[in-house]
Amino acid sequence: MTTSEAKSKLLLYRGPIDDVDPxxxxxxxxxxxxxxxxxxxxxxxxxxxxxxxxxxxxxxxLGLAEKIVRRRPIPFPxxxxxxxxxxxxxxxxASITALLMKWSERRNHPVAGAQxxxxxxxxxxxxxxxxxxxxxxEHAECARICIRNGEPAGIKAQDGKVYLLTGEPGQSIxxxxxxxxxQVVTIKGRQSVRDGFAQLQVEExxxx
Amino acid sequence: MSxxxxxxxxxxxxxxxxxxxxxxxxxxxADACDLTxxxxxxxxxxxxxxxxxxxxxxxxxxxxxxxxxxxRRDETRFKDEPIDEASAEFLxxxxxxxxxxxxxxxxxxxxxxxxxxxxxxxxxxxxxxSYNEIAETLSVPLGTVQSRIARAxxxxxxxxxxxxxxx
Numbered sequence: 601m602t603t604s605e606a607k608s609k610l611l612l613y614r615g616p617i618d619d620v621d622p623x624x625x626x627x628x629x630x631x632x633x634x635x636x637x638x639x640x641x642x643x644x645x646x647x648x649x650x651x652x653x654x655x656x657x658x659x660x661x662l663g664l665a666e667k668i669v670r671r672r673p674i675p676f677p678x679x680x681x682x683x684x685x686x687x688x689x690x691x692x693x694a695s696i697t698a699l700l701m702k703w704s705e706r707r708n709h710p711v712a713g714a715q716x717x718x719x720x721x722x723x724x725x726x727x728x729x730x731x732x733x734x735x736x737x738e739h740a741e742c743a744r745i746c747i748r749n750g751e752p753a754g755i756k757a758q759d760g761k762v763y764l765l766t767g768e769p770g771q772s773i774x775x776x777x778x779x780x781x782x783q784v785v786t787i788k789g790r791q792s793v794r795d796g797f798a799q800l801q802v803e804e805x806x807x808x
Numbered sequence: 809m810s811x812x813x814x815x816x817x818x819x820x821x822x823x824x825x826x827x828x829x830x831x832x833x834x835x836x837x838a839d840a841c842d843l844t845x846x847x848x849x850x851x852x853x854x855x856x857x858x859x860x861x862x863x864x865x866x867x868x869x870x871x872x873x874x875x876x877x878x879x880r881r882d883e884t885r886f887k888d889e890p891i892d893e894a895s896a897e898f899l900x901x902x903x904x905x906x907x908x909x910x911x912x913x914x915x916x917x918x919x920x921x922x923x924x925x926x927x928x929x930x931x932x933x934x935x936x937x938s939y940n941e942i943a944e945t946l947s948v949p950l951g952t953v954q955s956r957i958a959r960a961x962x963x964x965x966x967x968x969x970x971x972x973x974x975x
Contacts, residue, residue: 611961611962612932612939612954612958612961614932617936617938621938621939650904650907651906651914651964652933652934654906654907654909654914655828655832655911655914655933655934656828656934657911658827658828658831658911659824660823660827660828660841660844661841664823664827664841664844664845665819665820665823667841667845668819668823668844668845668848668849669815669816669819671845671848671849741838741841745845
């Protein structure tokens with residue numbers, strides 16, 4: 601093996617991690633015999649260590665791990681007997697809910713027709729806002745991701761009232777709202793209220 | 809708020825390395841965060857598909873790299889050359905010179921490399937993976953990975969040398 605051939609092999613040598621790799625053995629033996637090649641190899645591995653240390657010194661942004669953990673899907677056990685039990689529970693629960701709703705419809709007056717209003721305020725990712733009171737510019741990136749991924753969006757008006765934002769029935773408006781996450785906008789839409797909970801069906805968004 | 813300690817432990821162990829890999833590939837902190845989050849999200853949904861638990865790390869890096877490529881949809885074709893030809897000069901440089909360079913500058917130099925060469929080079933520097941594992945992670949043959957690393961490394965050293973050259 602010539603010195604040039606040894607260098608072409610040792611160009612990829614990183615140090616102890618590659619000591620057991622057979623492809624380097626002959627070239628390493630050559631470097632032990634040739635002082636000039638040995639010196640070149642030392643410089644080469646020191647340079648590798650410096651670049652590696654430089655890259656390993658880059659720290660991820662604060663809070664990234666918490667964001668990842670918060671976003672994780674809820675693990676669902678793949679136990680078919682449990683799935684059967686859950687399905688039965690959901691079916692019974694849905695039947696009872698449907699009966700109660702039918703009964704309630706008979707007793708209550710229908711909600712007043714939707715009313716067109718204009719609201720100015722911050723666009724919220726409702727999941728983080730309600731669960732963790734997160735909002736504002738420092739939460740903008742998370743809000744944008746959550747809304748873009750289909751989490752419910754809302755708007756907090758200047759008087760403190762919060763509205764759930766929706767699109768036309770059956771149409772998601774999250775992609776549009778994600779652009780305005782944590783920003784103050786004016787939204788024109790149709791308000792519906794049930795049991796004290798307000799919803800705004802978005803017709804127009806204007807950024808201030 | 810922890811309901812899945814196993815998942816949280818996995819995040820704690822691997823998120824810094826995945827973030828650095830993402831940052832080296834994209835050059836953007838926001839994109840690196842997105843890629844890291846997306847990788848763990850996919851993991852949480854598909855972890856039951858992984859048969860060999862010792863391959864978690866390689867699986868995470870493969871997934872992040874795949875997501876990166878999918879986002880870029882870069883169809884550029886390239887030609888790999890043998891190591892001998894690529895490394896004709898056998899450049900090296902003093903470690904002190906590297907130490908004087910800011911990590912941001914290093915990242916900007918990585919950004920100048922072809923995407924297909926950048927990923928193996930970053931894994932070569934950052935991760936204690938064997939060449940076979942790097943090849944497996946990136947789904948390319950061993951010889952191709954080694955020639956890409958060699959070429960990318962020579963280009964990086966050339967850029968570092970130019971920065972340190974007397975003006």
